[in-house]
Amino acid sequence: MDMLDPVIIWLPFAHDPDAPRAHVRELGHQASRAAFGVAVAAWQSAHGSSAWRDAVIEHDAQGAPRIAGHRAAPFVSIAHTRGLAGCAIAAPGAPSVGIDTEPINASGIPALRALAEETGESRLPWNDDAWPLRLWCAKESVVKAERIGADALGRSLRIEHVGAIKDDGTQNVVVRSHRDRVFAVVTAVVGDHVRAWTG
Numbered sequence: 699m700d701m702l703d704p705v706i707i708w709l710p711f712a713h714d715p716d717a718p719r720a721h722v723r724e725l726g727h728q729a730s731r732a733a734f735g736v737a738v739a740a741w742q743s744a745h746g747s748s749a750w751r752d753a754v755i756e757h758d759a760q761g762a763p764r765i766a767g768h769r770a771a772p773f774v775s776i777a778h779t780r781g782l783a784g785c786a787i788a789a790p791g792a793p794s795v796g797i798d799t800e801p802i803n804a805s806g807i808p809a810l811r812a813l814a815e816e817t818g819e820s821r822l823p824w825n826d827d828a829w830p831l832r833l834w835c836a837k838e839s840v841v842k843a844e845r846i847g848a849d850a851l852g853r854s855l856r857i858e859h860v861g862a863i864k865d866d867g868t869q870n871v872v873v874r875s876h877r878d879r880v881f882a883v884v885t886a887v888v889g890d891h892v893r894a895w896t897g
Contacts, residue, residue, distance in 0.1 A: 704897035726778030796843030835894035
């Protein structure tokens with residue numbers, strides 16, 4: 699593992715597709731906490747023991763997750779959706795990390811397509827049918843890395859470049875953020891979900 703790479707853990711979890719949204723959200727929270735525990739162990743294996751090894755996740759005033767009680771702890775990002783949760787912990791000294799995931803059959807795809815038509819982002823060389831979710835998850839991962847609120851459908855973020863889909867199914871995307879910073883984001887379709895991460 700490169701010392702600059704974040705630790706990223708994805709954990710599938712069972713759920714009833716017809717269950718109430720609040721129930722699925724609680725399952726996602728539980729799975730995210732479990733993913734955090736696995737990520738902490740993996741981070742320590744890669745980077746050595748830490749003072750925050752027994753810490754828990756808390757959320758700041760904007761709702762962004764952080765490692766509780768340790769100012770020097772690395773950045774952390776969590777994500778969950780129906781059937782999948784994830785946690786990323788930044789490498790030592792890395793300024794940020796962000797992840798996101800959505801189910802491949804998410805209900806908001808038509809709205810994402812329509813917005814991408816308006817912005818011209820639909821004309822980028824996405825090369826697969828999952829591109830609206832790759833676009834959305836890439837932007838959301840940047841929002842989480844920036845730790846600022848997202849506007850509706852990410853209108854103030856822009857996809858500036860889309861790479862070719864690689865043999866492993868990943869596609870690199872360049873996103874310009876709210877703060878006019880540029881992020882390299884990796885997107886992937888894995889099973890029934892689209893995943894994205896930047897760090």
